Structures are given as C-alpha cells and as structure tokens.
Amino acid sequence: MKFNYRLLACLGLVTTLFMGCGGTADILSTPVENIDTSPLKVTELTEDEKKNWGHLDLAKDTIPGMSVDRAYDELIKNRKGTKVIVAVIDSGIDIDHEDLDDVIWTNKDEIPNNGKDDDNNGYVDDIHGWNFLGDAYDEQLEYVRILASGDTSNPDYERAKSTYESEYQTWTGRKTQYDQIAQAVNNAHETLANHLKKEDYTMEEVNAISSEDESVQQAVQIAQNINANGLTLVDAKKELKSIQEQVNERLNYNLNKDFKGRTTKDNINDLSDIGYGNGNVKPVKKSEAHGTHVAGIIAAERNNGKGANGVANNVEIMALRTVPNGDEYDKDVALAIRYAVDNGAKVINGSFGKSFSPHSQWVRDAIKYASDNDVVFVHAAGNDSNNVDIEPNFPDDNVDFVEVSNTYIRVGSLTEKYGSKLVSGFSNYGKKNVDIFAPGSGIYSTMPENEYDFNGGTSMAAPGVAGIAALIRSQYPNLSAAQVKQVILDSGLPLTTKVVVGGDASNVKPFADLSTSGKIANAYNALIMASKIK
Numbered sequence: 188m189k190f191n192y193r194l195l196a197c198l199g200l201v202t203t204l205f206m207g208c209g210g211t212a213d214i215l216s217t218p219v220e221n222i223d224t225s226p227l228k229v230t231e232l233t234e235d236e237k238k239n240w241g242h243l244d245l246a247k248d249t250i251p252g253m254s255v256d257r258a259y260d261e262l263i264k265n266r267k268g269t270k271v272i273v274a275v276i277d278s279g280i281d282i283d284h285e286d287l288d289d290v291i292w293t294n295k296d297e298i299p300n301n302g303k304d305d306d307n308n309g310y311v312d313d314i315h316g317w318n319f320l321g322d323a324y325d326e327q328l329e330y331v332r333i334l335a336s337g338d339t340s341n342p343d344y345e346r347a348k349s350t351y352e353s354e355y356q357t358w359t360g361r362k363t364q365y366d367q368i369a370q371a372v373n374n375a376h377e378t379l380a381n382h383l384k385k386e387d388y389t390m391e392e393v394n395a396i397s398s399e400d401e402s403v404q405q406a407v408q409i410a411q412n413i414n415a416n417g418l419t420l421v422d423a424k425k426e427l428k429s430i431q432e433q434v435n436e437r438l439n440y441n442l443n444k445d446f447k448g449r450t451t452k453d454n455i456n457d458l459s460d461i462g463y464g465n466g467n468v469k470p471v472k473k474s475e476a477h478g479t480h481v482a483g484i485i486a487a488e489r490n491n492g493k494g495a496n497g498v499a500n501n502v503e504i505m506a507l508r509t510v511p512n513g514d515e516y517d518k519d520v521a522l523a524i525r526y527a528v529d530n531g532a533k534v535i536n537g538s539f540g541k542s543f544s545p546h547s548q549w550v551r552d553a554i555k556y557a558s559d560n561d562v563v564f565v566h567a568a569g570n571d572s573n574n575v576d577i578e579p580n581f582p583d584d585n586v587d588f589v590e591v592s593n594t595y596i597r598v599g600s601l602t603e604k605y606g607s608k609l610v611s612g613f614s615n616y617g618k619k620n621v622d623i624f625a626p627g628s629g630i631y632s633t634m635p636e637n638e639y640d641f642n643g644g645t646s647m648a649a650p651g652v653a654g655i656a657a658l659i660r661s662q663y664p665n666l667s668a669a670q671v672k673q674v675i676l677d678s679g680l681p682l683t684t685k686v687v688v689g690g691d692a693s694n695v696k697p698f699a700d701l702s703t704s705g706k707i708a709n710a711y712n713a714l715i716m717a718s719k720i721k
Contacts, residue, residue, distance in 0.1 A: 498654025612690025
C-alpha cells in the first residue's frame with residue numbers, strides 16, 4: 188500500500204487529540220574514494236527536481252540519481268541506437284496515454300481483431316501483448332489462497348496460517364484506527380465550515396477564529412496541526428478516503444478467504460493450459476495505475492513537452508497484464524516471461540513479488556529460459572523492509588544461493604536524500620540476493636488517462652534499471668544480456684557510508700552490505716563502460 192507518510196505523521200497529532208494516545212570520457216567525475224564526501228543537498232528540491240530527481244547526477248547536482256540526463260547530454264547526444272523491446276509484466280497499461288502511445292510494441296504478425304491466432308503462438312489477437320487476468324483485477328494474497336484450499340499437507344500451510352492471523356489482526360486494527368481518524372478530520376472540517384459559513388475557508392480565516400466553543404477550538408487545533416505538515420483539512424480528507432479504500436480492499440479481497448478473484452477458467456496448476464485471458468492489455472479501471480507508472484519510468488517519450496521523461500529513448504513497451512490487486516499467480520508470471528522471450532523482448536521488467544510461491548520452480552525455470560535466450564530480467568526487491576537473504580521473496584533466481592540465471596537483476600530503492608537516509612525505509616535488501624539500488628521514492632511518471640503523479644516503491648526502482656539495460660542494449664547491441672548485467676553492477680557508484688535500514692534509526696549498516704554490488708545504478712557510467720567492452 189502506498190500511504191502518504193507526511194499525512195500519517197500529522198494525523199498522529201489528530202489521534203492524540205481525539206483518542207488520547209500517542210566512450211572517451213572517464214567513469215565518474217568525482218573520484219571513487221571521495222564519493223562519500225560529496226556535499227549534501229541542504230536545500231529543498233525544486234518542483235522540477237522533484238519530478239526528475241532520479242535522472243540527476245550526484246556529482247553535479249548533489250542528488251543521488253542515475254545520471255540519465257548527463258548521459259544524454261554528454262554521451263548519447265542525438266544517437267537513437269537500435270530499437271529494443273522491453274516487456275513490462277505488471278497490471279494493465281494505458282497504451283493510449285499521450286506519453287506512451289508512440290512507444291507501445293505491436294505484434295506485426297497478428298491481424299487485429301479477427302479472432303484468429305495468426306502467428307500460431309497460442310494467443311489470439313495479441314496485438315500489444317497479452318492479458319493473463321482477463322476481466323478480473325481484485326485478488327487474494329497467496330497465503331490466503333493456500334489457506335482457502337484447505338490442503339493442510341501443503342508444506343507452507345502452517346506458515347500461511349500464522350502469517351494470515353498476524354496480518355488480519357494488523358489490518359482490522361488499521362481499519363479501526365483510520366476510520367476514527369477520518370471521523371475526527373471530517374468532524375473538524377464540518378465544524379469549521381459551519382462556524383465560518385463556507386466550505387472553502389482559508390487557513391488565515393481559521394487562525395483568526397476566536398471562540399469559547401471547545402469543539403471549534405479542537406477543530407482549529409486539528410487544522411493547524413495538519414497545516415503545519417503542509418496539508419489542509421480538505422487534503423487530509425481526500426488522502427484518508429484513499430487510505431480507507433486501500434484498507435477495505437485489503438480486508439474485502441486480499442485477506443478474504445471466501446473471495447474468488449480468478450475468472451479465466453484455466454487450471455492454475457497446469458502450466459500447459461495456455462491461451463486463457465485476452466489481448467486487452469489496458470487497465471480495467473483508472474485506479475489500476477501501477478503498470479502505466481512503471482512503463483513511463485522506462486519509456487515515457489523524452490523531451491516532448493509532456494509530463495515525464497523515460498530513461499530509454501528507443502524502446503517499445505510490450506504490455507503483459509499479469510499483476511492483480513493482490514498476489515500474482517505463478518503460472519501467469521511464468522507464462523508472461525516466456526511470452527516476452529518468445530516474442531522478441533530483450534529486457535523484462537517485473538515490479539511485483541510475494542512471500543509465498545507454490546509453483547516457484549515454474550517461475551525460476553522461466554527466468555532461466557530468459558537467461559538462456561539472452562534476455563535481461565529486472566526485478567523489484569520488495570517493500571517489506573526485510574533482508575531477503577533471510578526472509579523469502581519471490582520470484583528469485585536461486586535455490587540456496589545457487590543461481591540459475593546470470594541475467595537476473597534484483598533492485599532496491601533509494602530516496603533523494605543523499606546521506607544516512609539514502610535507502611528508502613520500505614526497501615528490502617540483501618548482500619547476496621539484491622544486486623543494486625536505484626531511485627524509488629517519490630518517482631514522477633505516467634498515470635492512466637493522460638495524468639501524472641508520484642509513486643514510491645522498489646516497483647519504481649526496478650524500471651529505472653530496466654531503462655538503463657535497454658539503453659545499453661540499444662547503443663551497444665552486440666553486448667550479451669550477461670554483459671549488460673555485469674556492466675550495470677560494475678559501473679554503479681560505490682558507497683561505503685553507513686545508512687539507516689528499514690526506516691529504523693537504530694538499524695544502521697554500511698551501504699556496501701545491502702547488495703552484492705554495494706552500488707547505486709548509474710546510466711552515465713554504464714554507457715561508458717559498455718563502450719569499452721570489445
């Protein structure tokens with residue numbers, strides 16, 4: 188869930204009030220040994236910097252971005268390179284978006300809307316990719332599906348049961364908490380609106396209120412507390428409504444053992460049962476925005492005067508609607524990876540993950556299939572603040588740290604705050620199982636219906652790296668997928684500074700211990716290093 192943490196911080200005050208509780212260039216202009224002494228950004232980011240910080244340069248801008256703009260300005264210039272297909276395995280993608288419509292892959296071997304499998308790949312009318320979810324979107328979490336099956340012989344059954352009991356208690360508690368806070372905020376707004384006899388009052392008018400009425404005094408205090416954190420009561424009402432919707436979705440769908448989300452009528456335990464779903468890769472509703480946001484990070488049309496710039500400038504996005512509002516099915520993921528490989532993708536982005544995977548070997552085999560066929564697979568590390576060397580997170584490319592792929596890259600998330608708070612508090616990490624970190628907090632990108640917004644998660648960090656992989660494959664098409672992975676890892680910015688991990692100020696570790704590379708992904712360096720490989 189993507190909560191507004193600034194909102195929650197100020198709502199803590201509301202809780203207290205109402206509930207009584209608390210090429211020729213050299214790699215890296217700044218010498219490697221001095222990178223940890225780079226000046227900190229002491230001023231607030233401008234609006235333009237906020238929207239583009241992931242593309243900025245640590246040495247030039249004191250912002251820990253991926254040096255994408257510098258790569259274009261100094262290395263790529265006007266060189267378009269070779270067209271690269273990037274498969275985005277995600278929720279639906281708004282392929283008609285003004286910033287994406289010219290970068291969507293089209294299957295030229297398929298005749299649109301004739302109801303036939305013209306290219307004999309097992310999928311009818313797969314013009315821009317495939318929709319493995321059909322018309323469905325809401326879905327259970329994997330451990331809930333395990334419990335709902337009633338199969339107590341499942342080796343994960345007891346762990347699933349324990350996880351469910353803990354999570355259900357957590358989310359029912361959150362529902363109570365946010366419902367109470369929302370009521371307090373709504374009551375405060377109503378009180379002020381009645382007192383001032385207008386709905387669209389200003390903070391100046393609120394601050395000027397002088398009343399002996401305790402309810403008015405409390406409403407003023409709530410409005411002032413929220414405003415001190417940069418929000419208005421109207422903002423808070425809107426954000427709380429969104430949070431309440433997410434909490435209700437978690438309880439009504441994700442954690443509901445009786446909910447049946449699957450509508451495609453295939454056998455989820457039979458990998459050979461294919462062709463289910465349809466060719467409509469678009470979202471089923473506007474709030475299904477994740478895939479559109481991810482696609483924009485990779486490939487939003489650059490410098491067209493609209494919204495956002497993608498990392499890569501000569502790609503086509505293959506849309507594979509596979510990730511529901513809940514946990515994805517292993518079968519869908521495995522088939523989506525194989526579809527991408529078989530239909531020409533050279534890079535795959537997977538911004539999804541879960542802690543239970545009944546058919547993990549199917550997905551691992553598909554990841555190996557991608558590796559064997561020279562395809563880079565970039566995967567988000569997950570948002571549980573966990574060490575994934577210890578806590579399971581799927582999909583993965585290894586069994587007991589023995590890897591099946593040399594083209595799989597797992598990515599952790601960074602904030603724009605260079606220094607001890609560099610690592611996003613939500614980001615998973617792991618010296619063995621996470622490869623590199625990239626910008627993932629507060630990333631501005633495309634949203635359905637020609638809109639744009641900020642989102643955060645390792646889901647946003649992975650497509651940044653996928654974009655770098657596509658750039659390398661476009662500019663240096665003779666490099667193998669394995670070489671592309673190695674270039675990305677070797678060319679990143681190494682940091683030896685200590686950082687806060689998991690958002691816990693008492694948990695401080697060397698950044699170098701959080702991934703195999705100990706580095707931040709860097710497009711500028713990657714292109715230079717790629718140019719030097721024979």
